[in-house]
Amino acid sequence: MGLLHALRWYPSLVTDIIIKPHYRPAEFWEKRHARDHTFWTVGRRVYDTEGNERWYGRLAADLRAALTAEKLDLKTLGVYEIGAGTGYWTRLMRDLGCVKYEGTDIAESAVAWLRPQFPDYTFAARDAAVDPIPGFWDVIVMMHVDEHVHAERFFAMLRHIKAAMRPTSRLFTTYVPVAKPSGVTYVEYHTGDDYARVFPAAWIRPLPQPNGGDPMLVISPAYA
């Protein structure tokens, strides 16, 4: 870790693990997104920019592989993203030829920043735990959002997702295979069992990680 990054990272770590500020999702994310639109906003803060590029790159390569394995051609499918953040996955969807995309985020600042970056796409500020998803979507993408939606709010969010799925829809989401505690107030990890409280177990498959990205699930009624 470079000195400049360390000077930024350690104070933020101390605040997170010692002061443990109360997590109010809308305020927390609005504050982050209002400040900037970088990996410091949405990525792993322990990594610098290059580290985050490598980390995101592995997950992106795994997601691309999964879309290919599932024979999902995004040129013909509608994609809905929860927690679009700074648009990393929006860019991937655009690179894959996706024409119909709607990105959402709890933070108004994120959405206001994303709109001009992707003028052909639609964006809306929504709290995924509260606001239903309008319509039905072929592919729903939710990368590293699940751990920031806690307790009953997490299950409410999953119910909204389930209601927006057709028999052939796929949800791609990060998760943790084994329950683990989090040292910070804004992270609460979710396992496959948590997803299985809302989705039938037969719908849920762990994805291969050929490129060493973080664990992901694909969830679809098509597997039942």
Ligand SMILES: C[S@@+](CC[C@H](N)C(=O)[O-])C[C@H]1O[C@@H](n2cnc3c(N)ncnc32)[C@H](O)[C@@H]1O
């Ligand atoms: C760790 S960041 C990940 C952003 C993006 N998915 C990525 O991988 O770069 C989590 C994102 O989820 C958004 N978010 C958190 N809680 C949310 C909620 N309840 N509804 C919608 N978005 C939420 C945050 O504003 C933030 O942009």
